[in-house]
Amino acid sequence: VTGTTYTGTGIDVLGYSQTFKTTKSGSYYYLQDSTRGKGIYTYDAKNRTTLPGSLWADVDNVLNTTYDRAAVSAHVNATKTYDFYKNTYGRNSYDNAGAALNSTVHYSRSYNNAFWDGSKMVYGDGDGQTFTYLSGALDVVAHELTHAITEYTAGLIYQNESGAINEAVSDILGTVAEYSVGTNFDWLVGEDIYTPGVAGDGLRSMANPAAYGDPDHYSKRYTGTQDNGGVHINSGIVNKAAYLLGNGGSHYGVSVQGVGVMAMGDIYYRALNVYLTPTSNFSSLRQAVVQSAKDLYGATSPQAVSAAKSFDAVGIY
Ligand SMILES: Cc1cccc(C(=O)O)c1OC(=O)C1CC1
Numbered sequence: 001v002t003g004t005t006y007t008g009t010g011i012d013v014l015g016y017s018q019t020f021k022t023t024k025s026g027s028y029y030y031l032q033d034s035t036r037g038k039g040i041y042t043y044d045a046k047n048r049t050t051l052p053g054s055l056w057a058d059v060d061n062v063l064n065t066t067y068d069r070a071a072v073s074a075h076v077n078a079t080k081t082y083d084f085y086k087n088t089y090g091r092n093s094y095d096n097a098g099a100a101l102n103s104t105v106h107y108s109r110s111y112n113n114a115f116w117d118g119s120k121m122v123y124g125d126g127d128g129q130t131f132t133y134l135s136g137a138l139d140v141v142a143h144e145l146t147h148a149i150t151e152y153t154a155g156l157i158y159q160n161e162s163g164a165i166n167e168a169v170s171d172i173l174g175t176v177a178e179y180s181v182g183t184n185f186d187w188l189v190g191e192d193i194y195t196p197g198v199a200g201d202g203l204r205s206m207a208n209p210a211a212y213g214d215p216d217h218y219s220k221r222y223t224g225t226q227d228n229g230g231v232h233i234n235s236g237i238v239n240k241a242a243y244l245l246g247n248g249g250s251h252y253g254v255s256v257q258g259v260g261v262m263a264m265g266d267i268y269y270r271a272l273n274v275y276l277t278p279t280s281n282f283s284s285l286r287q288a289v290v291q292s293a294k295d296l297y298g299a300t301s302p303q304a305v306s307a308a309k310s311f312d313a314v315g316i317y
């Protein structure tokens with residue numbers, strides 16, 4: 001809409017007070033932030049499956065109802081993710097040309113999913129047992145937005161090893177975003193919105209993929225056809241390598257010196273942006289990550305040594 005920028009306030013899915021940019025047009029305040037790129041827009045699907053739904057409109061610029069929470073989180077977490085990519089890597093939205101960030105909340109009924117549909121992020125409400133409102137987690141929002149960035153950069157085909165790299169890159173940069181602009185950092189994925197009745201668990205673990213039945217070594221990879229050839233399963237092997245690079249640790253007898261979370265993110269972001277292609281496999285990922293570490297820190301740097309060791313530890317050569 002055309003209008004005037006205001007600062008709205010509201011309560012997010014996790015119960016925290018938030019402020020965010022809105023646009024006033026006529027007698028409504030819309031969840032439209034016109035201060036970032038071509039705008040950040042949050043829509044309401046009203047528990048149906050027609051997309052995008054209607055631009056979120058509020059009468060008093062105060063979003064404190066239970067129904068408002070999913071929209072507050074989607075808008076705030078999209079804003080934080082936009083700022084993370086702009087401030088950390090100099091990337092202006094997913095196309096690096098300020099593309100509008102569109103999110104839809106209250107999609108369908110009790111929908112336990114979130115996805116990037118090629119032009120927008122879409123979040124279900126969850127069933128309240130397995131998931132609560134999925135826009136409530138910064139690492140989930142950053143995961144979905146990173147799928148968009150992957151489409152505009154490496155274009156990793158969403159199946160088998162290239163698909164597992166696609167998934168891992170979204171988990172990795174979603175976790176780096178949580179470390180950089182979030183709260184309560186950990187190496188779990190989706191912990192803030194997964195099983196609201198159970199503390200300390202997540203959808204996946206980067207530190208210990210096996211805790212959720214995912215492989216943590218190439219010898220344990222899934223070779224079946226489920227899940228597009230295991231894209232959310234074999235991502236555990238790459239997630240473990242990234243964890244070891246960022247945090248350090250010993251795995252199957254290989255010790256890796258950590259380089260820090262932000263340096264690990266810089267290395268993987270460069271690999272995604274410069275070296276990975278639609279058909280990259282795990283072996284070419286190793287080459288891309290090692291080369292990126294060399295480019296950023298030097299051919300004989302500790303970071304380059306750790307990058308190589310992190311892949312030794314998970315059996316990727
Ligand atoms: C919950 C869910 C279901 C299916 C696909 C995805 C997907 O986006 O790959 C998905 O979202 C995530 O994995 C986010 C990170 C927790």
Ligand SMILES: [Zn+2]
Nearest residue numbers: 143147167170
């Ligand atoms: Zn994903």
